[in-house]
Amino acid sequence: MDNENQLIHARKEKLGRLLEMGTNPFPTKAERSHQIKNILDDPGASIDNKISLDVVGRIRSLRKMGKASFCHIEDETGKIQIYIKRDDIGQEKYKIFKQCDLGDFVHVKGFVFYTQTNELSIHAEEFTFLAKAIRPLPVVKEKIEDGKKVVYDQFADKELRYRKRYLDLLLNPxxxxxxxxxxxxxxxxxxxxxxxxxxxxxxxxxxxxxxxxxxxxxxxxxxxxxxxxxxxxxxxxxxxxxxxxxxxxxxxxxxxxxxxxxxxxxxxxxxxxxxxxxxxxxxxxxxxxxxxxxxxxxxxxxxxxxxxxxxxxxxxxxxQRRPMLELIKEYAGIDVENSNMDELLAFCKEHEIELDVKNFGKIIDEIFKRFVEDNLIxxxxxxxxxxxxxxxxxxxxxxxxxxxxxxxxxxxxxxxxxxxxxxxxxxxxxxxxxxxxxxxxxxxxxxxxxxxxxxxxxxxxxxxxxxxxxxxxxxxxxxxxxxxxxxxxxxxxxxxxxxx
RNA sequence: GGGCCAGUAACUCAGUGGUAGAGUAUCGCCCUUUUAAGGCGAGAGUCGAAGGUUCGAAUCCUUCCUGGCUCACCA
CATH class of the missing domain: 3.30.930.10 (Bira Bifunctional Protein; Domain 2)
Structure with a gap:
């Protein structure tokens, strides 16, 4: 594996396994019947009649257990939990699901239900890869505590946030x-x-x-x-x-x-x-x-x-509409209108205002910047x-x-x-x-x-x-x-x- | 450009002269309603870079790189 990051290496191995199993990790087409927010807003029909819906999105949390797993997938409109059980989707499909990582894009077909903890979720009947991520997203976890969201290990490095804005957008809502x-x-x-x-x-x-x-x-x-x-x-x-x-x-x-x-x-x-x-x-x-x-x-x-x-x-x-010279009088205490050039230059020298060009306008501008601007809230x-x-x-x-x-x-x-x-x-x-x-x-x-x-x-x-x-x-x-x-x-x- | 601060694993951080650490993540095993899932085990690092001091440097010194805050500059 040379100097390749072990996390990337592990994901490439999963990619290889998917190909061996005859699964295309990057298909050209994605089925979507509902955006996630639509389901969260109005789950009614699907719950009552177990009508299947197609959702797509990115895996944002993942809890794999032995023969059943939970994950959240997110599209632009929101996040919803997926419940996926081996005995429902079949051994082969569950093995494919196990190649998932945080950040992968997937399609899920299933019906809406409430879990024991009363979270609206989708019970998966089918599972498809839409795109495999081979580079790990920074791991950010969150928890609701007393109704407030607590974020653990927030993606906070300003340099990284600016250089890799796509991660910033993804990880800092x-x-x-x-x-x-x-x-x-x-x-x-x-x-x-x-x-x-x-x-x-x-x-x-x-x-x-x-x-x-x-x-x-x-x-x-x-x-x-x-x-x-x-x-x-x-x-x-x-x-x-x-x-x-x-x-x-x-x-x-x-x-x-x-x-x-x-x-x-x-x-x-x-x-x-x-x-x-x-x-x-x-x-x-x-x-x-x-x-x-x-x-x-x-x-x-x-x-x-x-x-x-x-x-x-x-x-x-x-x-308020305030003449510039009036504001200077108020904040700098100098009546520039009735001052001559020598007096203005003396004022600047006294307050260590450096001037590269010495004319009436520039001097006034400098005095304004020094004394007035910050006060204009x-x-x-x-x-x-x-x-x-x-x-x-x-x-x-x-x-x-x-x-x-x-x-x-x-x-x-x-x-x-x-x-x-x-x-x-x-x-x-x-x-x-x-x-x-x-x-x-x-x-x-x-x-x-x-x-x-x-x-x-x-x-x-x-x-x-x-x-x-x-x-x-x-x-x-x-x-x-x-x-x-x-x-x-x-x-x-x-x-x-x-x-x- | 000046001052102050920071850069250690993918992320968040500890480590101030004596064998590079933690949590999360990853990998392996277990786990069919979990949600920071859990249990057991394992692997993972040019300690921003280059020089220097020292028996020995993540740690001290110098220079440089990158960023943050701030002052200066900036219609």
Whole structure:
């Protein structure tokens, strides 16, 4: 057996025995008359008349005795106990059954009955292999004690759970619930927007120029075209081209890619929903975000007072809308609006805030992050950002230093970002050129000028409200998850050195 | 990138300088209503990797790998 694991070896031997007995361990077809939940919900007819049912599933527990055995099999809908007796299915079939292991897929034909301990079970009349597992599942056992489920030897190693998510899903049922909820949230977002007359679109992931956010991209290459391409960091500039093209309400559920650090709220590929609505402004979009997220919370969490970490978060509308500079005054104690550059720099030095680029916008942004963000537990629209850090947003008429922009914070998580979109092509060109200059000065996250996008805007773009919402973080909030890895099925991991 | 913690059997873990352990799982025998099934017996390990100290290292030291938490970074 060399260095082959003895557990795998034992299962391969059973596989061999099945073949010797003329049994196909991997047949092409499976008979199923009922999903397990149907039987658990309504066992009546089969019990009374011993009508045979066909169920399929995976063996999740196994208690083999001399001439009779019990096991539980599980399909996507639930788990049911099987009682299998030699004298009922015959010596040959029982011998085949004895080659079963935890994790095998099987078919059972039988009728429903209650055991002595009053557990609804299936009395097997036929037994068939559907697929043999040759690698053992981690052994997790559970027991009901005082009505509560006690789990023994839980599959808990986070690294294994993330790397082998299929095992995590199988062995930690609450994980499956999280991802069902994720699916539901995205579905509800689509329904919400569709009902408002939005259409869903798809725009390029491979882009010759990246833009729409301040971030570093992943770079790739098209062989035949001999050109560099970037994986998109945002969808913004393409969706705006669609607004220019005459669509008035568009959205895209999009994977975006940012080549930056990873932590509990950042994965290099993440999912946003971006939407653009012509003739709307950022106030309209705030209303939309409130309606959409409160509606989802109501449906998914069953309440508007949701629990996240140590907090109870009240999503009852309306949510507070607070100017960024006002929040800075409140939490950092500095009136940035009436401070000059020297005073701002002195403040940063005093609080050891490091600045790579020294302009009004960046400084304010840094102070905000340091002093304010973590305090924004209850839903808060932070409104009116500095112009320098918002090159795609329209200036406020009464204060051109600020733009009509908001970010929505809940539970200390930044969930989304929105502008009254800049639609003045002259102003837009100046802003992008200013960004390009910042880039030359060493700001690796500033974008280059996208001439094709500017040309599109020169043909005329209506006033538009635009939004990007981080779906992963919204799922974190609504499932009380505290790491983005827990809401992404296959989070980014380093190469596994054990498996080389 | 910094700090702290962890990596020992398939899973969950004990083992702080002297022959690698337990429970579950596996294998064999017994067991026809069990459910963390039970009884008896057996086998199973590059102790994350590589160096070093030592008569002797899972254990002490160094470097590295992987992960977790946290800080920094990050629209």
């Amino acid at each position: 609450e994980v499956k619930e999280t991802f069902k909820t994720r699916s539901k949230i995205i579905k509800m977002m689509r329904e919400f927007l569709d009902a408002r007359g939005y259409i869903e679109v798809e725009t390029p992931i491979l882009q010759p120029l990246y833009g729409g956010a301040a971030a570093q991209p992943f770079v790739t290459k098209h062989n035949k075209l001999e050109m560099e391409l970037y994986l998109r960091i945002a969808d913004e500039l393409y969706l705006k081209r669609l607004i220019i093209g005459g669509f008035e309400k568009v959205y895209e559920v999009c994977k975006d890619f940012r080549n930056e650090g990873m932590d509990r709220t950042h994965n290099p590929e993440f999912t946003q929903i971006e939407l653009y609505e012509a003739y709307a402004d950022y106030n309209d979009i705030m209303d939309l975000v409130e309606d959409m997220l409160a509606g989802i919370a109501h449906e998914v969490c069953g309440t508007l007072k949701i629990k996240y970490d140590k907090h109870i978060i009240d999503l009852t509308k309306p949510w 209850q839903p808060t629209f932070v409104i009116d950002y500095p112009k320098e850090i918002s090159p795609l947003a329209k200036s406020k008429p009464e204060n051109p230093q600020l733009v009509e922009r908001f970010e929505i914070f809940i539970g200390g998580l930044e969930l989304g970002n929105c502008f009254s979109e800049l639609n003045d092509p002259i102003d837009q060109r100046e802003r992008l050129e200013s960004q390009a200059k910042q880039r030359k000065l060493g700001d690796v996250e500033a974008n280059e000028v996208d001439e094709d996008f500017l040309e599109a805007m020169e043909y005329g773009m209506p006033p538009t409200g635009g939004l990007g919402l981080g779906i992963d973080r919204i799922v974190m909030l609504f499932t009380n998850s505290h790491n983005i890895k827990d809401v992404i099925l296959f989070p980014q991991m380093r190469q596994d050195s054990h498996n080389e």
